[in-house]
Amino acid sequence: MQLSNTAKATGDSFVRNILALTQKPGVISFAGGLPDPLLFPLTPISSTIKEILDEQSPNIFQYGPTAGYLPLREIIASQYNQKGYNTNAQNILITQGSQQGLDILCRALLNPNDNIVVEAPTYLAALQLFKASGANIYEVSLEEDGPNIDELKSIFKKHNIKFFYTTPTYQNPSGITCSGQKRKKIAQLAKENDVCIIEDNPYGALRYEGSEPYSYGVYWSEGTVVLGTASKIAAPDFRLGWLSAPSFLYEACARLKGAMDLQSSYFFQRVFYRLLENDSLRIHKKNLIRSYKQKRDLMVKEIEENFKGLLEVNIPKGGMFLWAKFTDGTDTMELFEKAVKEHVAYAPGSVFYASKGGENAMRLNFSHASLEKIKEGIKRLKRAHQS
Amino acid sequence: MQLSNTAKATGDSFVRNILALTQKPGVISFAGGLPDPLLFPLTPISSTIKEILDEQSPNIFQYGPTAGYLPLREIIASQYNQKGYNTNAQNILITQGSQQGLDILCRALLNPNDNIVVEAPTYLAALQLFKASGANIYEVSLEEDGPNIDELKSIFKKHNIKFFYTTPTYQNPSGITCSGQKRKKIAQLAKENDVCIIEDNPYGALRYEGSEPYSYGVYWSEGTVVLGTASKIAAPDFRLGWLSAPSFLYEACARLKGAMDLQSSYFFQRVFYRLLENDSLRIHKKNLIRSYKQKRDLMVKEIEENFKGLLEVNIPKGGMFLWAKFTDGTDTMELFEKAVKEHVAYAPGSVFYASKGGENAMRLNFSHASLEKIKEGIKRLKRAHQS
Structure with missing residues (x-):
């Protein structure tokens, strides 16, 4: 009995190993992309769940339509509309986190x-999916204000490109935000070349400075798919994401979702809808932003003090990650084992590249660890680097 | 922009349309496979959820490992072991309903x-997945005691078969249960021909008569994958299923699951685990069986009284469906539109065949409708048949 080519191409996920690592006691992990569980809005979640249960509607645990809970799809669409991106509930498909949205696409x-x-x-688990799908993956390098336009132009011209996958806001792993000007140009370029834009935006709500540029959907709604998630602003275990797709693509996505797992759980869709609807995530989001910003600033400071220029940090305006590069040629894949021996973990830069790159870089998550652990973890990292 | 071949091969699901139909007021639907929501164990579900919330463990809404909640995987494995099928927690993967298990496989x-x-x-949504995967689908006909062995032997010999997908217990849609003797022979045949057996068993717990034969896993654990679900004994909206796979296949499945949606929600895994662990589904299951058996018997009686031999019914020993055939040559696809006009729905037999067949047959679900609606629905069906 033989495995399929897809199974063979689906390498073991570094993310899965990362998550396994975070379960080990004593390890300070900057490797994953976990939110701080102490900041989960447990009180509103808990009271909303109890409210729903006490209504005793038997149908809440029944099968439901594939596309998802209509009031939730409506509120998501209206939030996009408020930000200038024209979509509606009939184009919103509820998914198992945005990861499933990517898989469906x-x-x-x-x-x-x-x-x-x-x-x-780029995002690691997206790369894993793209490799499993058997696609030829071309890369565009990132500048401070987003993708290099000339490279993109040349790739679009030379190859028949199906889609451009991008995380324009507080990108994972680089932290880079693509400027509004560049988004407009790239949307134009994609349109001219009939290339679909897949805009992944898990971190947009975690904004510490500045303003968020418009979505690609504002510039080209007919060719853009926008992915969203409840994992960063509510909780990952809701397993709740969505995609907003132009109609030609939406129907195919909904059919596929139906074949893949029939539907997502309506229970957490109802919970999340009520949390959005009664605005009880607003205060929570403020706390989240204050706390994560403080953690970001501390981690930057600790790196500067401990590494004194040996580890250059890119300070993101939002999100959950620092992207840092060794200036002394340290190979972060080699350093990783030493770091684990010192009970600290990070994500080596090279895993985020489809081909080569990032050998001296690392991604450090600052949202999950406490302030004390950030301090201690960076000290451990320094010890690993010196050993 | 072009859709993929997979998207083009994923036809619109009759199941999706069925579910849409059931949402229309006034329609009595025997078409879907819905449990009776009035029988959901809302009290134990509700109190278990509140118990978990009141423990206030922040990590309950955090990301978790792909394979699933270990205590749940352990209790599932031990239940299989008690029935003679040798597996263990390390071979159990939690999925989004058994539908996702099939997709992963x-x-x-x-x-x-x-x-x-x-x-x-065979099961409609499985067919949909198999077609989307681009596989060549061979069919084996069903006899009263399971698949025709000679046909199976000849297909296994002639073609290089990857797997045999079977629902040996209270099959959907036929209601047929494969005998223990046949299972043993088929397992032997599959082993000789290196064909993997995928045993789907959503209905095993809904047993109204007789005893359930051993799983294929008892006869050939190294070549059998068993799929299970919480949808029929707890609630569909838990979106909780699992697969038990031999190790060569398990690792590939877990990697794929990780790439597809990272993990299933741990919240309902915890709820379901506690329901199993404190045995609070036992009384619920008794109620379920008593009520569904009563509904099955009523539907059989109403068909006999209304159709007087024109519609022959296969009485299943468990599960949720009657399989009925017109003896007067009625085409059930043609009848369907008339039936919908009379505000009653069923699933036409032909949708359950990969090639041709079932033109005079229909699948009638008896678990969802009330006794009154079963009576009324069969009367409407008679009117549709006469019109």
Whole structure:
């Protein structure tokens, strides 16, 4: 009995190993992308759940339509509309986190050997899916204000590209935010070349400075798919994400979702809807932003004090990650084992590249650990680097 | 922008349309596979959820490992062990309903143009997945005691078969249960031909008569994957299923699950685990069986009285469906539109076949409607048939 080519191409996920690491006692992990559980809005979640249960509607645990809970889809669409991106509930599909949204899009759009473009570096678990789908992956390098336009232009011209996958806001892992000007140009370029834009935006709500530029959907709604998630502003275990897709693609996505797992749980869709609807996540979001910003600033400071220029940090305006590069040629994959021996973990830069790159870089998550652990963890990292 | 071949091959699901139909007021639907929501164990579910919330463990809403909640995987494995099927927690993967289990298996095992065998008729949403995967689908016909062995032997010999997908207990849609003797022979045949057996068992707990034969896993654990679900004994909206796979396949499945949606929600895994662990589903299951058996018997009686031999019914020993055939040549796909006009729905037999068949048959769900609606619905069906 033989495994499929897809199974063989789905390498063991570094993310899975990261998550396994975070379960080990004593390890300070900056490796994952976990929110701080002490900041979960447990009180409103808990009271909303109890409210729903006490209404004793038997149908709350019944099967429901694939597309998802309509009031939730409506409120998501209206939030996009408020930000200038024109979509509506009939174009919103509820998914198992935005990860499933990505999977659905791969299946809806890609044949083996189709061409796609990703940012270098890019989100690891997206890369894993793209590799499993058998696509040819082209990379565009990131500048301070987003993807390099000339490179993108040349790739779009040379190859028949199906989609460009991008995280324009507080990118994972680089922390880079693509400027509004660049977004407009890239949307134009994509339109000219008939390339679909997949905009992943898990971190937009975690903004510490500045303003968020418009979504690609504002510039080109007919060719843009926007992915969103409840994992960063409510809780990951809701397993709740969504995609907003133009109609030609939406129907295919909904059919695929139905074949894949029939539907997502309506229970947490109802909970999340009520949390949005009664605005009880607003105060929570303020706390989250205050706390994560403080953690970010502390981690930057600790790195500067401990590494004195040996580890250069890119300070993001939002999100959960610092992207740091050794200036002394340290190979972060080699350093990783030493770090684990010192009971500290990070994500080596090279895992975020489809081809080569990031050998001296690392991604450090600052949202999960406490302030004390951030201090201690950076000290451990220094010891690992010196050993 | 073009859709993928997979998207094009994923036809619109009759199941999705069925579910949409059941939402329309006034329609008595025997078409879906819905449990009776009035029988959901709301009291133990509700008190278990509140118990978990009141423990105020912040980590309950955090990300968790892909494979699932270990105590739940342990209790599932031990239940299999008690029934003679030797597996363990390390071989149990938690999925989004058993539908996702099937999807994972397709992706783990199938390349385009691989050969598989299904029963004729078989589970509709499985067919949809198999078609989307690009597999060549061979069919084995069902006899009263299970698949026709000679046909299976000949297909296994002629073609290089990847897997045989079967629902041996209270099959959907036929209601047929494969005898223990046949299971033993088929397991032997599959082993000789290196064909993986995928045993789907959503209905085993809903047993109204007789005893359940051993799982294929008892006869050949190294080549059998068993799929299970919480949807029929607890509630569909838990979106909780699992697969038990031999190790060579398990690792690939877990990697794929991680790439597809990272993990399933731990919240309902915890709830379901506690319900199993404190045995509070036992009384619920008794109620369920008593009520569904009563509904089955009533539906059989109403058909006999209304159709007087024109509609022959296969009485299943468990599960949720009657399989009925018109003896007067009525085409159930043509009848369907008339039935909907009379505000009654069923699933036409032909949708359960990969190729042709079932033109005079229909699947009638008896678990969802009340006794009154079963009476009324069969009367409407008679009117549709006469019109």
